[in-house]
Amino acid sequence: MPKFVDAVKGFGVTLGSMFKRPITEGYPEKPGPVAPRYHGRHQLNRYPDGLEKCIGCELCAWACPADAIYVEGASNTETQRYSPGERYGRVYQINYLRCIGCGLCIEACPTRALTMTNIYELADDNRGDLIYGKDKLLAPLQPGMQAPPHAMAPGTTDDDYYLGRVTPSQEVPR
């Protein structure tokens, strides 16, 4: 008999809740908004002509308190250029099993290559897919951008890139 009473009580809670206004989010059909400065998935940015901003310096990896970033830099050549200047990030990985979203890595980046988006859907069903490489982290090519490797805009130096003087059309306003 007590079990029966418990069951009736339980259904009472269910029935009582059925007629209340729902306060749940409509996720995942309607993902909720986040604050503009929310620390979501990282992004590796590009210059307006498509060259990569990352110079493979590893400062982000050294700044990370969770040891979540792995970088291997390499040298650009005139025929294989991925970024302005000498070096680029040949391998770049962020392990989202470790990342705590603190943002110290983006503060450490000297070229603003690394920023964080508002994307928060980072769950997966296996560990390997939560290690994001350049294929997932690099910003998509925008109109006017060309996929590296390619040469720097004619007559420019890496300073011109850093100072924002290179446009998508590869002209350098002086």
Ligand code: SF4
């Ligand atoms: S947000 Fe913090 S924990 Fe995540 S990769 Fe950057 S420094 Fe590491």
Ligand code: SF4
């Ligand atoms: S993302 Fe920034 S700090 Fe990290 S290796 Fe690239 S340039 Fe250096």
